[in-house]
Amino acid sequence: MNLSTASAAPALPRIEEGTAPALQFELDVLPRLLLVDDEPLLLAALEDMLEGRNYHIVRASCGSEALEHLHKLKFDLVLLDLRLPDMSGHQIMDVINEKGMDVDVIVMSGDVGIDAAIGALKRGAYDYLRKPCSREELLKTVTNALAQRRLELANQRIASQLENSEKLYRYLVDSSPDLIYTLNHEGRFTFVNDRAYQLLGFTREELIGKHYSILVHDEDLERARYVFNERRVDERASRNVELRLKCHSGTDADRTFNNTLMTISLNSIGMHVPDTEVRKLEFFGTYGVARDITDRKRAEEVISYQAYHDILTDLPNRMLFKDRLGLAVIQAKRRATELAVMFIDLDRFKLVNDTLGHVKGDELLQQVALRLKECLRRGDTLARQGGDEFTIVLPELRDRDDARNIADKFLECLHKPFDLDGHEVHISASIGIAVYPVDGESIDELLRHADIAMYQVKALGKNGHAFYDRAMLDVSHQKIALEQALRRALELDELEMYYQPQIDVVTGRIVGAEGLMRWNHPQRGVLMAGEFLPFAEDNGLMLPISDWMITALCRDMQIWNAAGGQSIRLSLNLSPQYLDRGDFFEKMRGALVRYGISPAQIEVEITENICIRNPQYAIDQLNKLCQLGVSVAIDDFGTGYSSLSYLHRFPIHTIKIDQSFVKVIHDEQGHYPVILAIISIARGLGLHLIAEGVETEMQARYLKANGCMTMQGYLFHHPVSLAEFICVLEEHYPVPERNAVALGQGPA
Structure with a gap:
């Protein structure tokens, strides 16, 4: 078959590919x-x-x-x-x-x-x-x-x-997501696509022949006049001009009209007919495309709002607070008036957050924000800095009493209990106040000095307020110097373990000891743990310090074991931060193996809040220790938010009565129900019981009479260094008996 084209066939127009x-x-x-x-x-x-x-x-x-x-x-x-x-x-x-x-x-x-x-x-x-x-x-x-x-x-x-x-053109125009229109030279609609009805509620028939002004919001008419009368045809034509258009949503049975606004981004270009005789373009109308950007504008407003507000409390955030504080400083400078800046930190919030969980902690922050807002004057700004910290600017301050009165209102409103789904929670606040211009003229100065004043309140026992004083700056510098020195202390081996014996009051024998950390400060002498460990927790030093403590403790145990103290069980406090770290178990086991220490000689003390914060995780971690042979004690029992329903699930061997309960014993014949309850819990669960902070014979007799036979405190021994502790052991266990103990024949 011959398929070539006939030479006699006439040439025809080229047919575009893909058509017919x-x-x-x-x-x-x-x-x-x-x-x-x-x-x-x-x-x-x-x-x-x-x-x-x-x-x-x-x-x-x-x-x-x-x-x-x-x-x-x-x-x-x-x-x-x-x-x-x-x-x-x-x-x-x-x-x-x-x-x-x-x-x-x-x-x-x-x-x-x-x-x-x-x-x-x-x-x-x-x-x-x-x-x-x-x-x-x-x-x-x-x-x-x-x-x-x-x-x-x-x-x-x-x-x-x-x-x-x-x-296709009709389909594309009518199904376009944009509103497409043409206007004549008078600004009247000659064409609109179906999108006009979908977006604005006006039919094509209602708009054709009408002037564009019937759609434009009154405040935008001036800007619309330039866009809807556009005559330019090149790059000078209008691009992305935002206008608000009126939407006609129809009528109900009562013929009640609902007019809302829509924001559009509009592009337009002039339409001209060439006049061949006079060689010029005759303007006959405008062609335009309007895009609905209402959702985008709303999203931008939401994003802008969230960028300057705290999502949890809906308060201004740090950025917006600084902006408002800057404006307040400018006004105060212009009017020669004072203003106050407050820095608020919630006391005991971390305990609530760790105990009841972050969800309840967030609810508490929301309730706190509502209470604080009710105490403010019109024009005051309350902001959340982050965590449990809030800042306030009080403009147009008449005198310091204004700021003092508001701070008192804050403390009073926070004193009332908070209800978190059945959990009654009590908190307080530490408030620092800086006044412009005496305490600083810049935003950063005022915030920093209010922060310093707040920490001064915390150092003096919390739950109060204080105005900034220049003397506080020296204290702040001392804290910074202390933190830096603490970091060097790890490198220079300035830390040391002290040991406080635990006594069996029936036999008078030492049955254990609690390891307590001391810092041999080169200028300030021996510092107790309470003087420097809070800085370590706030500055990320607890993990390396805990590593050092385990190593030092096992090293000391090797020494006193050689002196015949194998029967003595040593307890040490583990920081919640350290327990949460995944490798603490391996650190413990490695130190025991390296120094040849029996795990049975170690008892780890934890606070009860660790158990309540994440029960299942705590159970898993403590079970690992028990499988290794290490026993577990709950320290400061009764001072946190205990849940007895959880307590029996934990692999716990010892409960320690906190010294705050022991201190209240002033009468040997008195009735102290909290202590009696703790003793009953320990007896019911078959747990070993130790009382801390025993300082008087009366306290010891009361505890012994009610069933607590193991105690530690100044009545028996102060915490001592390793060398002194070995001497104490030698006094309690003479040489022949220590050898018997070493052979496993002495008292447990």
Whole structure:
């Protein structure tokens, strides 16, 4: 089959790829011709005359064969004889018309009557040739028929493209997420797409012919005048101009209108008609696209609000507070007035947060924020700095009493209990106050000095307020110097372990000792743990200090074991921060192995709040210690937020009665229910019991009489160094007995 293009075919316009595929196919393939005649010689002659014209030719010798070909194949042209043995050519044309076959017909007949020709033309024949016809006449007729056919197909393709293009444009415009419009030179709508109804609630009919001002918010009309009357057509045309448009949401049964506002970002360009005579552009309107950015504007407002406000309490954050404080300082300077800055830190918040969890801690902060706001004057600003810290600026201060009165109100409102889903919580606050301009003229100075005053309150027992004084700065510098010295103390080996013996009051024997840390400060002498460990906790030093403590303790135990003290059990306090660290167990086991210490000689003291904060995690960690052979004691029992439902689940061996309960014993015959309750709990759970801080014979007799047989305190021994502790052991265990103890024959 020859598929090359016929050289005689006329050039046609190029058809764009992807448009009207069926028509494209018909224009690109070789023309297919069907020759129908019952005379074989005539068929052969016809084929010879058409030879070399690049036609695909099919022959048929009767009407039924012709119809069979027409049903199977698609033809461009049929050369049809009217006289066939089984049917007439007119009948074949009737079938073609009836079936709607897209094919042209040239009738070739020897009939000289006019009726045959009229019948063929009525049935839509392209032409009528009388036999015999010349080759030139045949070729000319066939070529013209095919050319006309190709032109008709090309016109159909163009019409189809135009129709599809119009439909596509209409679809794109009406389904656009943007509002598309045109205005005439008077600013009246000549076109709006369907988005106008979806966004604004106005139908196309309600807007066409109306002036654009019916949509624009009154405050934006001036800006809209430049946009909706835009005449520029290049880069100078309006771009991304924000306007608010009125939305018509319809009416209800009472015909009550609800008008809201929408913010749009609008682009527009002028439309001009070229005037060839005067060679200028005549302005006839504006074309514009308006995008709904209401959601974006709302999101921007939310983001902007969140950037300057604390999400938890909805108070201004540090950034907004500094901005407002800066404005207040400028106004105070201009008016020559004073203002006060307060720095508030909640006392005991960390204990509540660790005990009841962060969710309850957040609820407490929210309740605190509400109470503090109720104490403020109009114009005052309360902000959350972060954590449990709040700051306040009090502008237009008449005198210091104004700030003092508000601070008293804060303390009074925080004194009332907080209800956290059934948990009654009591907190207080430490408040530092700095006054402009005497305590500082810049934002940072005022905040820093208020912070220093707040820490002074904490150092004096918390739950109060204080104005900044220059002497406080020296104390603050001392604290910084203390922190720096503490870091050096680890490197210079200035830390030392002291030991306070624990006595069995029945036998008078030492049965254990509590390890307590001391710092041999080069200038200040020996410092107790309470004087420097709070700084360590606040400055991330508890972990390295705890590592040092375990190593030092195991090293000391190796020494006193050599002196015959294997029967003595040593207890040491573990910081919650250290217990939370995943590798503390490995640190403990490694130190025991390195110094050859039996785990049975170690008892770890933890506060009960560790157990309540994350019970399951604490159980897992303490079980590891017990599997290693280390026992566990709860220190300061009864001072935290204990939950007895959890207590029996923990692998605990010892409860220590806090010295605050022991101190209140002033009468040997008195009734002290808290101590009696703790003794009963220990007895009921089968736990060992130790009383701390025993300082008088009366306290010792009361505790012994009620079932507590192990005690420690100044009545028996002060904490002593390792060398002194070994001397104490030698006094309690003479040499032969110490050897017996070493052999496992002495008292436990």
